[in-house]
Amino acid sequence: MNRETQWEVVIGLETHAQLQTKSKIFSGSSIAFGAEPNMQANAVDIALPGVLPVLNREAVVCAIKFGLAVGATIAPRSVFARKNYFYPDLPKGYQISQFEIPVVQGGGLSTRVGTGDTATEKFVHLTRAHLEEDAGKSLHEDFHGRTGIDLNRAGTPLLEIVTEPDMRSSAEAVAYARALHSLVQWIGICDGNMQEGSFRCDANVSVRRPGEPLGTRREIKNLNSFRFMQQAIDFEVQWQINEINEGRPIRQATVLFDPDTGETRAMRSKEDAHDYRYFPDPDLLPLEIRPEWIAEVGAGLPELPQAMQQRLQSEYGLSAYDAAILTGSRAMADFFSVAVGQTGAASAKLVANWVMGELAARLNR
Amino acid sequence: MSDLFNSSLRELSAALAAKKVSAVELASLFLDRIDRLNPGLNAFIALDRDKTLAQARAADEVRKIGAGVTAISPLCGIPLAHKDIFCTKGWRTSCGSKILENFVSPYDAHVVEKLAAAGMVTLGKLNMDEFAMGSSNETSYFGPVQNPWDVSRVPGGSSGGSAAAIAARLAPAATGTDTGGSIRQPAALCGLTGLKPTYGAVSRYGMIAFASSLDQAGPMAKSAEDCALLLNAMAGFDPRDSTSLERSTEDYARDLEQPLAGLRIGLPKEFFGEGMDADVRAAVEAALAEYRKLGATAIEVALPNSGLSVPAYYVIAPAEASSNLSRFDGVRYGYRAPEYDDLNDMYSKSRAQGFGAEVKRRILIGTYVLSHGYYDAYYLKAQKIRRLIAADFVEAFKHCDVIMGPTSPSVAFAFGAKSADPVQMYLSDIYTISTNLAGLPGMSLPCGFGNNNMPVGLQIIGNWFGEAKMLNVAHQYQKATDWHLRMPSLAGAAQ
Amino acid sequence: MSLNLEDVARIALLSRIELSPAERASTRDQLNGILGFIEQLQAVDTTGIEPMAHAVDVVQRLRPDVVTETDRRADFQAVAPETEAGLYLVPRVVE
Incomplete structure (x- = not known):
């Protein structure tokens, strides 16, 4: 019997989506990518004594x-909180x-797992999504063995989107x-640029034998590509199963993925016992x-992908799979809509095949 | 000219308008007094004669060129000094701490900006308890401030430098901040008038945060009328402070001359129980008798939870402070320990060496009450009690127009008298803290002298946004009495 | 609630304030004095009372999404303990 079949994998994802605003969440600095270090860090961003935050409406x-x-509840009143810890x-x-009362509560996302006819539908429930500020960047290059701090990114608006531990x-996880x-x-709301860090995922992973309570989770930080996420x-998962099989209990930890070795390893800087001492930020009102x-x-809001999938099926007789592929990105969906508007509904299937086949292949080249 | 050092702001304004004196002459007059008297008082901790005189020359220009062209603020050309908690561009802004000993602010606080825009001339920066944490000015890294009425005694705190400077007539007015009584208590102990506005009336932008939900800046001066003029220039909406309230501009001096007939004064029985020294009680009672003569009636009111204000404050204020002071980490500005092993060691050593004992104590208490497992029992509990304290005031103000009582339970005490026992020191603010928790305006005005001929302060607490009423009530008293005109002999002898 | 030396050490670590062993004991005594004073809050019945986090009962004002800042790095870094190439330098951070 395959050892792995004895185990159930439980995954929850936390995603930080950088919001497409012009200015920071609590200051009037630009969030444009690629500026010289600390040239987009104003008095508020570098936390000079006496400065105060004011919330950006667009965020x-x-x-x-x-x-x-995502069909969530939008809190009529939500609260900003301070998460306290020292880091340069x-x-x-x-x-x-946001901690106790986030701005977005509940909701969920329907995803398709697998390809073609074998693809299955998976609904992932969201716990919450909350607004927060990004931190700056630490640069470990050669500064005589010291670390350089660039605060241009500090204060960039993020939406942290948290799922229930629904993925198996x-x-x-990658489909979601x-x-x-x-x-x-x-x-x-987000440009989705993963190389620039606009869309970053943390995966909480644990394993358990089916029917048992949830196992201890380890959090893999900063996954910035889908391929790395899968790897x-x-x-x-394999590491945790091996550990348990070797009789070593899993300890809660934050880990990093090293794409070069394909391995995860615990972060040294996060070894301290954490106690974030959350409390409502007295500088910000509800x-x-x-x-x-x-x-x-x-x-x-534009027509959402789910609704559009339904419409493509009922209006043009496309398969659920084709509809899902065509709505895989806003650009492809828009292209299809314009094209089918030109050719007429009768040739919708033909246009769909061309967009998904020929066009997609050329764009991928 | 010779008596201008003791003039009211209105008199100084008139003298400037009539060209009897220039802003430069006025600034020089006070700078000279500071040179002579400050070494014995330690009220000023940053001076820059060139900057001050440049600002004064600019004010003289405005009065000359602007006359008849634009509206000139009545305060244009009048000197004042800032508590060193206000960021002041180009000036060392230390907040009374070693950790900011070399911090030259690259920007101006909103209050500093507004007073400068009115043409007021900055004489310098004033000593204070470190990060405004103290009631005696003994926690300043730059040494204690002496009370000009008796240099063996404290001036109160945390705005002790502001109080001592005005009492000694080293400045006609000053800014202060009040988190638990830090304007009112030193005003009382130094025989001055000081006002803490309703929370949100004055922008906190650029004012170094102690406890953000309690901090409020206000004026300190010799009289209620002076405070009204200053508040007119300090208050107002600031989009940079989320807690700054969007209200239409008001003239805080508008009701100064209203008679007091029919005024209902609420006297909380909790403010007149044990704990108040007999000399303070006698002066406060005499002031209340004076108010009755002016046509007011006194009504007993109840603030049943006010006894909890000091313990609730010593949860909430340290909690907020512990977080507010985390930015002092030696990375972007401020003190960094010369030697350390690694990053955490750098943090821990910089903060251990940069902060004084009281500040560290409050950071530790604040960290503890917010920490896992204790948040509900301490922080949340204190926030609930805060609501009870505020609700008491809502009820009380249904029956009265203002509330009165002592500002401080005793007159100025000797150096060292309370510094060994933090809790004893905390209790010096027993009558002032509840207004900060509720967000109410409060003021202190001189109402006589107690033991050892030290000044006693009468506290007036107003309803939310009741500053103009409070100032009216204080001004009418000051028209009928002369306590606010008394000056320590040290100030007069310096001429 | 009374703090012991380990509690004090933990709080000091969270606060990033170095305490020598001698300071730890005196700090413990001072903090316990303050906590003893605060303890009277526990006797109050606060059932059903909403915590009050702000002194005023208003809601958050929102700022228009406009870039209002220009670069002031040179001014800001003039007061920094250690910088190089526009970066703030700190002891090496190990992740």
Whole structure:
């Protein structure tokens, strides 16, 4: 009997999506990528004594769009909290985030796992999505054995999207991450650029024997490609199974994936016992979102991929699979819509095949 | 000219408008007094004669060129000094701490900006308890400030430098901040008038945070009228502070001359129980008698939870402070320990060497009450009690227009009298803290002298946004009495 | 609630404030004095009372999404303990 079949894998994902605003979440600095170090870090971003945060309206609009797109509850009143810890890329010594009352609560995302006719539908429930600020960057290159700190990224608006531990394989995790990646671009809240770190995933992975309570999880940090996500989770799962089989209990840890070795390893800097001492940020008042505002933002949302898939099937007789592929990205969906508008509904299947086959292949080249 | 050092802001304004004195002459007058008297008082911890005189020359220009062209603020050309908690561009801004000993601020606080825009001339930066944590000015890294009424005694804190400077007539006015009584208590102990506005009335931008939900800046001066003029220039909406309130501009001096007939004064029985020294009680009672003569009636009110204000404060304020002071880590500015092993050692040594004992104590307490397993029992509990304390005031103000009582339970005490026992020191703010928790405005004005001829302060607490009423009530008293005109002999002898 | 020396060491580590062994004992005594004073809050019945985090009952104001800042790196880094090539330098961080 295959040892692995005795194990159930449990995965939850936390995704940091950088929001497509012009300025930072709590200051008027630009968030454009690639500026000279610390030239886009103003008094608020570098936490000079006496400075104060003021919330960017557009970041809230992004959160509302996302909440609507995943069928979540948008909290009428949510609260910003301070997460306290010392790190050189965290200028205030705390990160402004949301803790007890996040802006987006619940909701979920339908994903397709696998390809072709064997693909299956998987619904991943979301726990929450909350607004927070990004930290700066630590550069470990040669500064005479010292670390350089660039705070340009500090204060960049993020939406942290947290799933329930619903996924049972690396394939499901990647399918969810791809669907989420497509959705945030579809609704125009994130550019999805994973190389630049605009869309980063952390995977909480544990294993258990079916029917048993959840095992101890380890969190794989900063997965910035789908391929690495798959590799990292697969390695981590096997590692945890081996450890348990060797009689060593899993200890909660934060780990990094090394693409060169294909292995995960525990982060040394996170060894301290953490106690983030969350409390409501006294510099920020409760965020109120009225139903009228939600309605206004909703009216500006494009047709969502799920709805479009249904429409492509009913309007053009496309298969569920084709509809899913065509709505895999906003660009492809838009292209199809324009093309089929030109050729007429009768040739929809032909256009779909061409877009998915010829065009996609050429674009991939 | 010779008596201008003791003039009111209105008198100084009139003298400037009438060209009897220039802003440069006024600034020089005070700078000279500072040179003579500050070494014995330690009120000023940063001076820059060139900067001050340049600002004064600019004010003189505005008065000359602007006359008849633009509206000139009545404060244009009048000197004042800033508590060193306010970031002041180009000035060393230390917050009374070694950790910021070499911090020259690259920007101006909103309050500094507004007063400069009105044409006020900065004389220098004033000593204070380190990070505003103290009630005696003994926690300053730059040494204690002496009380000009008796240099063996404390001036109060944390705005002790502000109070001593005005009492000694080294500045006609100063800025202060009040988190638990830090404007009102030193004003009382130094025989001055000081006002803490309603939370949100004055922007906190650029004011180094101690406890963000309690901190509020306000004016300190010789009289209520002076405070009203200063508050007019300090208050107002600032989009950079999320807690700054969007309200229409008001003239805080508008009601100064209203008669007090029919005024209902609430006297909380909790403020008149044990714990208040007899000399303070006598002066406060005499002030209340004076108010009755002015047509006011006194009503007993209840603030049943006010006894919990000091313990609730010593959970909430340290909790916020522990987080607010995390930015002082030796990375981007401020003190960095000369020797360390690694990053955490650098943090721990820089902060251990850079902060004084009281600041460290409060950071540790604050860290503890927020930490895992204790948050509900301490922090959340204190926040609930804070609501009870605020609700008491809502109820009390249904029956009265202002609340009165002592500002401080005793007159200024001797150096070292309370510094060994933190809790004893904390209890110096027993009558002032509840207003910060509730967000209410409060002020202190001189109402007589107690033991050893030390000044006693009367506290007035107003309803939310009741500054103009409070100032009216204080001004009418000051028209009928002359306590606020008394000056320590040290100040007069310096002429 | 009373703190022991390990509690003090843990809090000091979280606060990043170095305490010598001698300071640890005196700090413990001082903190316990303050905590003893605070302890009276526990006797109050606060059932059903909403915690009050802010002094004013208003909601968060929102800022328009506009870039208002220009580079002031040189000014800001003039007061920094250690910089190079526009970066703040710290002892090497190991991840």
